[in-house]
Amino acid sequence: xxxxxxxxxxxxxxxxxxxxxxxAFVLLLYVYDVSRVTPCWSSTSTMTTxxxxxxxxxxxxxxxxxxxxxxxxxxxxxxSVYETWGQRCSRLIFASSEDYEPLGVVGVVExxxxxxxxxxxxxxxxxxxxxxHYAGDYDWFLKADDDTYVVMENLQHLLRGFDPxxxxxxxxxxSRYNVSYMSGGASYILSREALHRFATQAxxxxxxxxxxxxxxxxxxxxxxxxxxxxxxFVDSTHALDGDTKPKFMxxxxxxxxxxxxxxxxxxxxxxxxxxxxxxxxxCSNYSVAFHYASRERMFLYEFLIYHLxxxxxxxxxxxxxxxxxxxxxxxxxxxxxxxxxxKDLLQMSEKPDNF
Amino acid sequence: MGSLFSPKKILQSQYTMILVMxxxxxxxxxxxxxxxxxxxxxxxxxxxxxxDLRASEKAALLKYPxxxxxxxxxxLRREVRILCLVLTMPSSHATKAALVNRTWGxxxxxxxFMSSQTDSNLNILQINKSESRKNLYAxxxxxxxxxxxHYLNEYDWFLKADDDTYIVMENLRxxxxxxxxxxxxxxxxxxxxxFSQGYMSxxxxxxxxxxxLRRLNLFALNSTTICKLNxxxxxxxxxxxLQDVGVIAGDTRDFQGHHRFLPxxxxxxxxxxxxxxxxxxxxxxxxNKSDCCAASAISFHYVKDFEFELFEFFLYYMxxxxxxxxxxxxxxxLGFRQMNERLQHWSQQVTDNKN
Numbered sequence: 001x002x003x004x005x006x007x008x009x010x011x012x013x014x015x016x017x018x019x020x021x022x023x024a025f026v027l028l029l030y031v032y033d034v035s036r037v038t039p040c041w042s043s044t045s046t047m048t049t050x051x052x053x054x055x056x057x058x059x060x061x062x063x064x065x066x067x068x069x070x071x072x073x074x075x076x077x078x079x080s081v082y083e084t085w086g087q088r089c090s091r092l093i094f095a096s097s098e099d100y101e102p103l104g105v106v107g108v109v110e111x112x113x114x115x116x117x118x119x120x121x122x123x124x125x126x127x128x129x130x131x132x133h134y135a136g137d138y139d140w141f142l143k144a145d146d147d148t149y150v151v152m153e154n155l156q157h158l159l160r161g162f163d164p165x166x167x168x169x170x171x172x173x174x175s176r177y178n179v180s181y182m183s184g185g186a187s188y189i190l191s192r193e194a195l196h197r198f199a200t201q202a203x204x205x206x207x208x209x210x211x212x213x214x215x216x217x218x219x220x221x222x223x224x225x226x227x228x229x230x231x232x233f234v235d236s237t238h239a240l241d242g243d244t245k246p247k248f249m250x251x252x253x254x255x256x257x258x259x260x261x262x263x264x265x266x267x268x269x270x271x272x273x274x275x276x277x278x279x280x281x282x283c284s285n286y287s288v289a290f291h292y293a294s295r296e297r298m299f300l301y302e303f304l305i306y307h308l309x310x311x312x313x314x315x316x317x318x319x320x321x322x323x324x325x326x327x328x329x330x331x332x333x334x335x336x337x338x339x340x341x342x343k344d345l346l347q348m349s350e351k352p353d354n355f
Numbered sequence: 356m357g358s359l360f361s362p363k364k365i366l367q368s369q370y371t372m373i374l375v376m377x378x379x380x381x382x383x384x385x386x387x388x389x390x391x392x393x394x395x396x397x398x399x400x401x402x403x404x405x406x407d408l409r410a411s412e413k414a415a416l417l418k419y420p421x422x423x424x425x426x427x428x429x430x431l432r433r434e435v436r437i438l439c440l441v442l443t444m445p446s447s448h449a450t451k452a453a454l455v456n457r458t459w460g461x462x463x464x465x466x467x468f469m470s471s472q473t474d475s476n477l478n479i480l481q482i483n484k485s486e487s488r489k490n491l492y493a494x495x496x497x498x499x500x501x502x503x504x505h506y507l508n509e510y511d512w513f514l515k516a517d518d519d520t521y522i523v524m525e526n527l528r529x530x531x532x533x534x535x536x537x538x539x540x541x542x543x544x545x546x547x548x549x550f551s552q553g554y555m556s557x558x559x560x561x562x563x564x565x566x567x568l569r570r571l572n573l574f575a576l577n578s579t580t581i582c583k584l585n586x587x588x589x590x591x592x593x594x595x596x597l598q599d600v601g602v603i604a605g606d607t608r609d610f611q612g613h614h615r616f617l618p619x620x621x622x623x624x625x626x627x628x629x630x631x632x633x634x635x636x637x638x639x640x641x642x643n644k645s646d647c648c649a650a651s652a653i654s655f656h657y658v659k660d661f662e663f664e665l666f667e668f669f670l671y672y673m674x675x676x677x678x679x680x681x682x683x684x685x686x687x688x689l690g691f692r693q694m695n696e697r698l699q700h701w702s703q704q705v706t707d708n709k710n
Binding site for chain 2: 016017018019020021022023024025151153154253254257258279280283285287296299300301303304305306308
């Protein structure tokens with residue numbers, strides 16, 4: 001009896017000991033072992049079908065992208081936009097001088113036009129067309145060239161901070177003759193209210209907005225129109241708290257990435273509101289738009305941003321929350337421009353100096 | 356009858372049961388503690404062989420042997436130690452070599468430049484041979500011999516690259532992690548040649564295991580019959596040497612058949628590798644034409660000066676809101692049998708490219 005009890009006792013001790021040991025060992029190995037068998041990580045099968053995770057707070061802003069193109073560029077640059085970043089617009093429209101249904105190209109100026117000299121007319125008529133057909137369906141209206149590359153996710157994040165029912169004009173802010181405007185090549189964005197004011201107040205008026213003409217300076221003229229209808233100019237460089245680097249790049253990234261200073265043209269330095277940097281300090285980590293992107297460059301950006309995956313801890317997904325600015329906040333942070341510097345539009349020369 | 360149920364005996368029985376329970380719990384706890392210590396000890400044994408680990412890092416890692424996901428890439432940098440040998444020349448010290456030094460080269464465990472002149476800003480191994488294409492092979496031989504003599508046991512893998520190569524070091528480590536550096540294998544972009552195994556293109560970089568480097572130096576470079584100096588390209592000659600000493604050419608394509616080492620600039624292969632290009636005829640394995648490049652791409656060649664920082668910006672600075680880019684788990688390490696099976700499979704591969 002005593003021997004039997006002693007044996008059972010030892011068995012209990014051994015069982016407890018082994019159970020504790022195995023429990024701790026297996027638990028810790030499971031928690032800390034990174035070598036456990038995992039399936040191969042999947043990569044996207046094609047670049048154009050790369051998908052993005054949905055940001056959870058509220059529906060994303062609906063952005064209509066109006067891309068200016070011309071018949072000669074439809075099969076090269078416009079098609080590249082269509083195959084890359086254009087896929088991530090809420091709606092993509094090409095404004096040209098001739099229709100081309102497969103890509104959604106709309107002719108908004110007469111067929112004899114369409115070149116660079118018609119840029120202002122194309123922009124005016126393009127916005128008018130967009131307003132007539134789509135104004136009620138979208139929040140923001142992006143105007144880009146067919147050689148611009150836009151990171152739509154970062155644009156959506158920027159625009160979350162603004163109410164599309166307030167008059168907002170968004171882009172890379174520059175200044176000429178003390179008149180503010182947004183760089184056209186870097187692309188700019190109108191809120192729904194801004195587009196409404198353009199189409200109903202500025203479009204028809206010779207006093208508020210320059211009339212159609214050849215060699216019109218599209219971005220400078222748009223700046224004049226926006227100021228005169230009381231739209232707030234939001235410089236994207238300062239639109240994100242804590243980030244004071246440009247997010248819209250009027251030049252090719254090649255010019256910014258070179259360390260040599262000569263790659264930045266003098267006109268950009270003169271007319272930019274803040275200092276233009278080069279190298280890795282040039283641009284915001286949340287950059288939105290790059291200009292002078294060739295077809296190959298667009299696919300390179302698509303590959304580097306959406307396709308190529310780097311096993312790096314700093315690439316954790318950003319999920320910052322942005323609260324929306326009220327109209328009074330907007331007025332305080334981005335006050336209306338002083339339009340006293342704008343000369344009488346009827347007396348304005350055909351092509352101002354240094355353009 | 357009454358004495359069997361006396362209160363005294365019942366109390367004693369309960370007291371004994373409580374004592375037994377306490378004793379069992381004590382031994383369970385002891386088992387748990389021993390299991391924890393043994394897991395720590397195993398982690399310690401793993402780290403002990405990593406002799407470049409500082410004492411403070413050892414102490415920190417002992418507490419968390421493998422740490423959390425956020426530190427995976429940092430941990431991986433210690434697990435897969437890569438020495439980078441970069442071919443350059445005096446005229447490129449201030450441009451390409453300096454760019455390598457401050458971009459991807461900074462993520463090598465050790466970076467050595469091979470040039471004919473020294474430079475105080477770079478870690479240069481001076482090789483007294485005139486700079487010409489026909490001396491490249493001799494230069495690489497000398498570099499390999501130096502590295503074998505001084506660093507063979509301090510690093511696991513030995514990468515040779517040009518100063519116009521860009522290497523995504525995190526993806527290289529991720530790719531190499533499953534493989535044993537004591538296996539006789541090397542990786543790169545595999546090209547066809549008149550010898551059966553083919554060779555790895557020099558411009559896209561190639562990486563030798565420790566045993567491959569050992570075999571190259573002990574059996575090939577010391578031999579007057581196996582590995583002769585002749586007029587062929589550096590990469591062809593090295594490939595021939597390595598085949599002759601039994602180093603196996605590994606397969607570096609992803610599971611979709613895309614090449615991870617790209618011997619050209621990705622610019623030139625967007626959106627897909629063109630048919631009948633010079634590159635298509637060189638590949639040992641026929642490339643997948645559905646798109647151009649692997650999502651886990653490792654190297655690019657013919658990189659222009661500004662593109663070093665362009666890649667740096669897009670891979671390490673650029674953020675896209677809501678987009679997950681990083682695989683979160685490591686593949687499993689191959690055991691001895693699995694590694695041998697893999698080597699056997701690679702050694703039996705025959706080119707499927709008939710161009």
